[in-house]
Amino acid sequence: xxxxPRARAVLRERxxxxxxxxxxxxxxxGPKGLALLPLDRFLFGHWLHGAARPVHLVGAxxxxxxxxxxxxxxxxxxxxxxxxxxxxxxxxxxxxxRPTPTQVSQGFGALLAQSxxxxxxxxxxxxxxxxxTSRSAWRSPWALAGAAASNVVxxxxxxxxxxxxxxxxxxxxLPLALRDYRTRQVALSAANLQQAVLASCSIPxxxxxxxxxxxxxxxTYWDGGIVDYHLHLPYxxxxxxxxxxxxxxxxxIPGWLDQRLPHRHRATPALANLVLLAxxxxxxxSLPGGKLPDRQDFVTHLHEPAVRIAxxxxxxxxxxxxxxxxxxxxxxxxxxxxxLP
Numbered sequence: 001x002x003x004x005p006r007a008r009a010v011l012r013e014r015x016x017x018x019x020x021x022x023x024x025x026x027x028x029x030g031p032k033g034l035a036l037l038p039l040d041r042f043l044f045g046h047w048l049h050g051a052a053r054p055v056h057l058v059g060a061x062x063x064x065x066x067x068x069x070x071x072x073x074x075x076x077x078x079x080x081x082x083x084x085x086x087x088x089x090x091x092x093x094x095x096x097x098r099p100t101p102t103q104v105s106q107g108f109g110a111l112l113a114q115s116x117x118x119x120x121x122x123x124x125x126x127x128x129x130x131x132x133t134s135r136s137a138w139r140s141p142w143a144l145a146g147a148a149a150s151n152v153v154x155x156x157x158x159x160x161x162x163x164x165x166x167x168x169x170x171x172x173x174l175p176l177a178l179r180d181y182r183t184r185q186v187a188l189s190a191a192n193l194q195q196a197v198l199a200s201c202s203i204p205x206x207x208x209x210x211x212x213x214x215x216x217x218x219x220t221y222w223d224g225g226i227v228d229y230h231l232h233l234p235y236x237x238x239x240x241x242x243x244x245x246x247x248x249x250x251x252x253i254p255g256w257l258d259q260r261l262p263h264r265h266r267a268t269p270a271l272a273n274l275v276l277l278a279x280x281x282x283x284x285x286s287l288p289g290g291k292l293p294d295r296q297d298f299v300t301h302l303h304e305p306a307v308r309i310a311x312x313x314x315x316x317x318x319x320x321x322x323x324x325x326x327x328x329x330x331x332x333x334x335x336x337x338x339x340l341p
Contacts, residue, residue, distance in 0.1 A: 001329065002250060003337035004272040007242050011275070011335040018050035018330075022241035023175070025233065026063025028225025028256065030203070031293035032248045033062035034316050037083045038323040039246050039277065040066055044127070045076030047330060051126065056174060058166075058231060060132040060224030062086075064200040068116050068131070068193070071124040078115065085111045087312045090305040098302065105208040109198050118193040128169040129188060131196045132224035132231070135163040136209070139220045144204055147226070151257040155264070156181060158257070164227045165216060167196035176237050180270075181227065186216045200224040203295075229256040236272040243274045248292055250278050250341055267340035276340060279322060288314045 003011060010020060024043070027033070048055055059067035065082060072078035091099035091107060099107075121129060136143060147161035159182030168174050170187040188196065191214040199210035199221035209220035232254040235243040245252075251265045252274075258264040284292055288311045301308035329335055 001335065001337045002276040002278065002340045004236075004267065004274045004340055006236070006272040007275045008337050008339070010242060010273075011337050013334065015332050015335050016275070016330050018048050019052040020242045021048060021051055021055055021244045022053075022238050023056040023058065023235065023243045024048075024067070025231040025235075025243065025245050026057065026059035026067045027230045027247055028061030028063055028223065028228070029248055030062055030295040031086070031297065031312065033066055034083060034086060034312060035248055035279070035292045035319045035322070036066070036246045037079055037316060038320040039326055040070060041076045041079045042323040042327060043244075043246065044070035044079065045074070047327070049126065054126060054128050054172060056128045056130060056169075056172070058130045058132065058174065058233070059200070060228045060231060061201050061203075063231075064131045064197050064224060065112065065115075067127075067129055068121050068197050071121040071127045071129050072117065073120050073124075081115050083316060085115055087309055087316070093302070095303060098299070101206060101208045104206055105198070105202065108201060108207065109194070112194050112197055116194055116197065118190040121193060122169070122188060122190065128172045130166050130168040130174045131188065131193075131200050132228050133165045133167065133196060133199045133210075134222045134224055134226040135165045135184070135217065135219040136161065136222060137219055139209060139211070144222070144226070148257050151255065152261070155254060155258070158227070158255070162222075162227055163217075163219075164224075165221065167192060167213070167216070176234055178233065180234060184217060186213075189215060192216065196221075206295075223256070225256045227255055229253050229258065232268070232270065234270045235274055236270050238273060241273070243271075245274055245276045247276055247278045250276065252276070252340075265341075271340055274340065275337065277322070277326060279319075287318055 057067035069078040069082045150157040164183045195213040230252045232252045
């Protein structure tokens with residue numbers, strides 16, 4: 001467990017309590033998010049039932065799907081179903097051929113329709129969902145090359161090409177003023193929830209963008225992780241409570257295009273009240289293949305999906321230990337956390 005300075009003071013004083021959690025972010029990362037599902041099931045299906053007030057859930061890409069599933073009436077069962085659907089998805093193609101973006105988008109949309117009931121998600125008494133997407137004025141994913149070039153100069157410069165659009169719970173606004181990057185807010189509704197989540201998961205070149213979800217500004221909507229890969233948001237604006245972040249690594253990288261810009265990987269004052277739950281590298285090395293599930297597994301085992309499915313199931317089973325260790329931490333009267341890197 002790692003934490004910012006404000007969060008470490010709270011943890012030393014009274015330990016980790018559900019009543020202190022105000023917000024939970026969920027990162028992009030494709031299949032890596034599977035590793036967090038056992039922890040998600042404990043958090044949203046059980047432990048956060050002790051929260052003192054509604055908890056805001058903010059997700060991008062696979063994180064958006066995880067957080068939407070957490071808002072279902074039976075969060076434990078919905079997250080378990082998400083894992084099963086994601087692990088067993090397969091696309092039949094000719095030898096040596098990847099599935100087309102149309103195939104992947106249609107298949108993924110069917111998974112969302114099967115797993116998410118908008119009425120349940122939007123009526124959740126316990127959680128408030130916010131889905132991050134990246135809006136472009138251009139439909140072609142290759143136009144995103146301009147965003148990549150601008151991002152090298154400055155993260156804000158990418159705003160000339162991509163807008164962060166947050167589809168948020170209409171009952172309670174996201175309790176953060178997002179002035180760090182060009183942003184629009186759109187109310188979630190039964191008409192746009194599944195499209196918003198699909199857009200947030202729509203990886204350029206792998207999937208099609210989503211054209212103008214109902215109620216949203218005109219444009220093509222892409223993976224939320226392009227703009228907010230790990231959701232390095234201004235959490236310290238919250239005047240009380242903690243931000244609890246189940247994550248797959250120790251660093252919070254702002255955008256997907258920042259992965260090769262290590263000077264943007266450092267902790268900032270914005271993370272002062274953040275509690276980060278992440279597996280250690282040496283433990284990850286003990287998983288099948290020595291790594292978390294990732295998108296390359298689809299390519300490597302494109303024509304032998306049973307091999308990929310077996311490895312991913314084994315990895316998720318091992319990740320139950322993350323949930324068990326967190327459950328033990330919640331029983332401690334005080335907790336010492338390491339500083340964020």
